[in-house]
Amino acid sequence: MKGLTRDRTISVALVAPSILLIAVFVYGFIGFTGFSSLTKWDSITPDFTFVGLHNYARLFSTVPTDRFLCDLRNTVTFTVLFLIACIVIGFFLAVLLDRHVKGEGIFRNIFLFPMAISYIVTGVVWRWILSPGNPQSGATGINQLFDFLGLGFLKWGWFTDPTILYIHPESGFGTFLAHIGLRGLASPYIGVSLAMISVVIAATWQMSGYTMAMYLAALRGIPTEMREAARVDGASELQIYRRVIVPMIRPVTLSALIVLGHISLKIFDLVVSMTGPGPAFATDVPAFYMWDTTFRGGNFAQGAAIATLLLLVVALLIIPYLVSTNRKEVR
């Protein structure tokens, strides 16, 4: 009995430092950031004068800058396209590899290796590949490849193109929306920033191997008898995928969406190394804005407000996920 309590004490002593560090460096710091976001701290010297939600209100207004509204639009553009691309490509590659191909290991490694590389390297390389070129140099990068393949009509400005697709308030549909009280939807902040597509391509190159690996593991987990049974019942291959396999791997899709979704909300390194904020903030994202305004601009309270919003959105996504995984384990 005495030995047991001694062991208990040691066990707590072993984990105590880690728990303390996480309590301070994660939860304590989050608290401090949240507090800072409510203050006037806008230079190197801290100023903890309470200003309420002023910093948040400023983010969502267009004065003095509409940068955060652009960031939100870009994050939505990026997240939606990135998730669709990773899910579709990852699933497609997993289905191909699941057909017992020779050299499966080699193919799998080829699709997975970009995950081992830094986002900075990825950004530097893809910026080069997607450099559109200019009238003096002629087409470069992928655009040049398009020319070579006779697909010149596909050439465009990639990450240098500031075009935002949105419903113009003065257009026919825009006036219609105004009529039915949805004027807010016809705004350049509710739209698609085309320059983000370049960042999506680079990020998908890096992360689609992850969904491929998850799906492949899930497909391998489906008993062969189930497919056989469906086949005996006269189902075609396509039907087997639609009716049997896709529903069975839904949990994998859900966790891939959560994991990749929170990564896409936090995306930072890739933007730094590939594009920066871009023309008219066409490729700016909240994580970049936070870093820029805090550590380059000295607007600590403003940065803290962005960080707090970012954390809240990530928490909304992650906490239910953690709770449900934990519950499953306890059961």
Place this chain on the structure above:
Amino acid sequence: MTTASHRRPLHAGPIVIYALLLIASVVYLTPVLVQLVTGLKSFQEVSLSRMWQLPKSLSFESFAKAWSGAYQGLTGLSVNFMNSVYLTVPATLISAALGSMNGYVLAKWKFRGANILFPMLLFGMFIPYQSILIPLVRVLQDMHLYGTRGGLIFVHIVYGIPITTLIFRNYYAAIPDELIEASKIDGAGILGIYALILFPLSLPGFVVVMIWQFTSIWNDFLFAVIITSKPSLQPITVALNNLAGSFSVEWNVQMAGALIAALPTLLVYIFLSRYFMSGLLAGSVKG
């Protein structure tokens, strides 16, 4: 007849499947090949408009330049490469040791509240680090660790606790409790059981965790750029970003630099991809 037609997609498949896989492989490999090909070109040959052409003759000039050549305000990458080594190796070892201890206790010596504590610990690896950077800089300054290599190592250890604990806890949970109970009866204590039973069985767990930490610390940019402002202390990701952001640096040198920065994690991946995969699926969580 009907069964034949139903089976056809399966049998018509192989050539199509291999063709699709090959095309996909070429696409995935292109960025690395472009780096390699461009890095091997001489300065005269390199220009964006010729990026898809193979080099006429091999030149290691760009690698040499990226490695040691000094540009205005930039040092060669060799310094930063070594900085990354000095940073990554100790941080990886210490966080693996810490994770192993935590994982052991949380898997085999569950105390009251551990079931609530563990998910709270895990949450730490999902947070956007922007939400802790402002106080982090201040606290590191107070600890006189700001701007030092030791400070960066410390930060990587702290924010590595959740993932290393998770992987080790899952790994140890698979080891039967009977083994532990038996040695308890033999009179072994908590540390003895770890030293005699768990630790010797842990090697694969350590490999997975160390690969994971090595890769994420080597590839980290955010902590590095915030904490180390002196170029002579900056790890390679920060230096590469500076190199690529400077207009005076030629493309071939940038690409050679990118390849140098990617090489260590690529090699680890090539030789230990099996463990990399299991880390990915075991953790299944981190970005």
